[in-house]
Amino acid sequence: MPIKHAGKKAQRASKTNRVANEKQKESLKAILKKATAANLNIVFKAIDKATKKHLLHPNKANRMKSQFSKKFATSTPAKVAKQTVKPVKATKKVAKSKSVKKTKK
Numbered sequence: 688m689p690i691k692h693a694g695k696k697a698q699r700a701s702k703t704n705r706v707a708n709e710k711q712k713e714s715l716k717a718i719l720k721k722a723t724a725a726n727l728n729i730v731f732k733a734i735d736k737a738t739k740k741h742l743l744h745p746n747k748a749n750r751m752k753s754q755f756s757k758k759f760a761t762s763t764p765a766k767v768a769k770q771t772v773k774p775v776k777a778t779k780k781v782a783k784s785k786s787v788k789k790t791k792k
Contacts, residue, residue: 712737
């Protein structure tokens, strides 16, 4: 038991933070268990949030994301070649000139 007031206050804060961290860790674990190729972006978002809140080490987060990418990679090189996107040609936007109607005199 802490004796000083600041120690007691720190103990209360650490209990509150511990509860919040446990809740976030449990939700992260639940999301990771439900990971599929369809919701991969949601999984990555959860991993990034956990890293931002210092629940995961950045290197572990990157490793997990890499492993999930490899696990759910369904495209083969042949499919990737077919899915290439054609570059869009940049077009200049030309300001419309105001046309003046000529009247007969």
